[in-house]
Amino acid sequence: MNTPGLILSPKMTEGFRFVIMDVNHTEGDRVIELNAPEEIYDIAALLRDPERFVIETVWSRATGEQAVSVATSRLHNIAGKYTGKDDPVMLVRTQMNFPATGEVLAPYAIGHYVAGCMRGSHQMPLMPVGLNCGTSYFDGPSLVSCAAFSMHDGKLTEAWDAFAHPFWDAVRDRVSDKAIEMRRQGFIGAAMLPMAELEYTGITEKLGALDGRFTVRGR
Numbered sequence: 001m002n003t004p005g006l007i008l009s010p011k012m013t014e015g016f017r018f019v020i021m022d023v024n025h026t027e028g029d030r031v032i033e034l035n036a037p038e039e040i041y042d043i044a045a046l047l048r049d050p051e052r053f054v055i056e057t058v059w060s061r062a063t064g065e066q067a068v069s070v071a072t073s074r075l076h077n078i079a080g081k082y083t084g085k086d087d088p089v090m091l092v093r094t095q096m097n098f099p100a101t102g103e104v105l106a107p108y109a110i111g112h113y114v115a116g117c118m119r120g121s122h123q124m125p126l127m128p129v130g131l132n133c134g135t136s137y138f139d140g141p142s143l144v145s146c147a148a149f150s151m152h153d154g155k156l157t158e159a160w161d162a163f164a165h166p167f168w169d170a171v172r173d174r175v176s177d178k179a180i181e182m183r184r185q186g187f188i189g190a191a192m193l194p195m196a197e198l199e200y201t202g203i204t205e206k207l208g209a210l211d212g213r214f215t216v217r218g219r
Contacts, residue, residue: 003103011097014062020046021056021072031056051115051197060097067098101148105162108144111175113182115193116142122192125178128163128171141179 006012015036020043022030034043046053058068071088094101111125117140124141131145146162185191192198 002106003099005100005103009097011060011062012099014060016067017059017061018043018055019057019059020053022052023054023072024052035061051194063097065093065097067093101162105146108146108163109168109171111171111178113178113190114142115197116140121198122182123190124182125175127175127179128168130164131159131161137176137179138183141175 015038018034018036020032020034022032032046034046036043047055054072055068055070056072057066057070059066068090070090092098092104094104105128108126108128111127113123114126115121115123117124117138119139122138122140124138126144127141129143129145131147133143133145135143144163147159148162149156149159151157182191198204
């Protein structure tokens with residue numbers, strides 16, 4: 001329903017091949033290749049856990065052309081400790097045998113709750129912003145920007161700010177409301193990342209110290 005162009009292009013109806021990486025596996029690139037649309041539920045089963053499974057590349061099954069390339073490495077998995085926030089970059093090819101630019105951007109109107117913000121340890125809505133935008137509220141909210149290019153004579157044009165259109169102002173207002181509501185949750189439950197993602201922060205030492213102070217009644 002998000003990408004009606006899929007039914008209009010003969011090339012796109014043949015589907016795409018997704019290469020998905022298990023980023024928790026640090027001894028090498030552990031990947032799986034799944035085809036859409038016939039394995040779309042298998043793809044969904046993996047991608048519901050974005051802390052572990054992420055898309056690395058997407059390929060056209062009709063032409064063999066690459067449609068998407070994503071930076072997938074996790075800093076704390078490489079270093080073995082918290083060393084900073086992950087700021088992944090994604091390159092997406094649009095038009096012709098691929099979804100239109102607007103179809104690629106459409107999901108960012110949702111403001112999905114994602115990992116990020118203060119010390120990279122909280123859940124906050126993803127806000128589409130202009131290029132070179134700063135951050136202010138709770139070291140967030142989580143931000144995404146988009147530079148769009150056209151190709152002329154084998155060279156890229158100057159970048160066009162895809163989220164500068166007035167449409168996105170309304171999205172940003174709604175994302176701001178979502179961010180405020182989530183921060184009202186404080187540190188409880190879904191407001192912060194699951195403990196497995198926090199094990200690289202100082203809370204691990206605190207929990208370790210407290211663990212030794214527990215006693216078992218009746219013994």
